[in-house]
Amino acid sequence: MKVIQKIGVALVVLICFGSCKNQNQNQNGKLQVVTTTTMITDLAKQIGGEAIEVKGLMGAGVDPHLYKASAGDVTKLTQADVVFYNGLHLEGKLVDVFEKMQQQTNTVALSQAIDKKKLIGSEYFASNFDPHIWFNIGYWKLITQQLTKELCSLDPDNQKLFKKNEERYLAQLDELEQQIKTKIATLPKDKRILVTAHDAFNYFGEAYGFQVVGLQGLSTATEAGVQDVQNLAQFIIDKRVKAIFIESSVPKRTIEALQKAVQAEGFEVAIGGTLYSDALGNPGTSEGNYLGMFTYNVNTIVDALK
Incomplete structure (x- = not known):
């Protein structure tokens, strides 16, 4: 068919x-x-x-x-x-x-x-x-x-x-x-760990010094399994990651499930905000263009991980 x-x-x-x-x-x-x-x-x-x-x-x-x-x-x-x-x-x-x-x-x-x-x-x-x-x-x-x-x-x-x-x-x-390099410089290097719904930020990590970990891999067509969630939850605990991030174009339930898995092990991790990954924000907003989207993402990441 x-x-x-x-x-x-x-x-x-x-x-x-x-x-x-x-x-x-x-x-x-x-x-x-x-x-x-x-x-x-x-x-x-x-x-x-x-x-x-x-x-x-x-x-x-x-x-x-x-x-x-x-x-x-x-x-x-x-x-x-x-x-x-x-x-x-x-x-x-x-x-x-x-x-x-x-x-x-x-x-x-x-x-x-x-x-x-x-x-x-x-x-x-x-x-x-x-x-x-x-x-x-x-x-x-x-x-x-x-x-x-x-x-x-x-x-x-x-x-x-x-x-x-x-x-x-x-x-x-x-x-x-x-501007973003100046902002990132305020975040200690050992805090530069970015956990998101899928691996959309590897080029960002490579260019600006972040370790990037995505729950679903590079494509959102790839579903995260229970073992994936548990493994990443343990990584967050081991690295003492302060915040994880939702993506605007990916359902938030995967990150919420990850947060609950971390909490079940007695560690608190916050949801640091929503990042724009595969799409910009709404037209007419500051995140509705590339320059504003990039600025918003970096500010959101750095402020949440500090």
């Missing part, structure tokens, strides 16, 4: 791309950009500004590991001049769709901006790499440059605008990196 459903979706996509592409051109003359995750949507808007029209597939709190394309998404994709996505099998259930699209629409995996030798290996994804690359600001700068390059190629008339926005945004990323 699942095979039949997959074939059905593929046929719908192919039919749409073959017959609808030229009928759905936007009349405002702007480059039509479709993005997957909220981080990429924010980045495209930062660089493209008013010169492009951006349509994001995923909203706040959406888990890209489990996301499936809807009929509305297919419509957005058929109208796109370019589709920007993370790659490295972050959007696992959309991979087949993107592969079918390549003959009709530009699809750009922004992860290609990073040398694979610098990526963290992972057995949980078909790419064999951890896809949560946005948690290293240095890597996000490379992705910013890659997206800008693609926009300049597709819309050379607005190249000056794109390059100006890129320069401004890269300067903001430089400032962000200095």
Whole structure:
């Protein structure tokens, strides 16, 4: 049955791309950009500004590991001049769709901006790499440059605008990196242990000196078992970890179960707050953009672990 459903979706996509592409051109003359995750949507808007029209597939709190394309998404994709996505099998259930699209629409995996030798290996994804690359600001700068390059190629008339926005945004990323390093420096090194629902923060840990432990592994599609909870509970007790963290795109019950397991052994661990991992916060909030999300996460982590 699942095979039949997959074939059905593929046929719908192919039919749409073959017959609808030229009928759905936007009349405002702007480059039509479709993005997957909220981080990429924010980045495209930062660089493209008013010169492009951006349509994001995923909203706040959406888990890209489990996301499936809807009929509305297919419509957005058929109208796109370019589709920007993370790659490295972050959007696992959309991979087949993107592969079918390549003959009709530009699809750009922004992860290609990073040398694979610098990526963290992972057995949980078909790419064999951890896809949560946005948690290293240095890597996000490379992705910013890659997206800008693609926009300049597709819309050379607005190249000056794109390059100006890129320069401004890269300067903001430089400032962000200095601010978070200053904040992290206030936390003793032996307290830099980050326990979350799944391993979304390995690039963050590698870049900024944290030991990162996730209950569910790298993909939220991987369920944590009783033994996983017990093992991590003992780790928290042994390391005297003060706080553990919920993630906005992952059900909080797993971390609550972990907290109870720790408490059952006579040790108190607090839930230090909710971190934004695979998606940004709600539009219009400070956490609704990459800069604000990163600042919020670091402040939440450091303040809870002090």
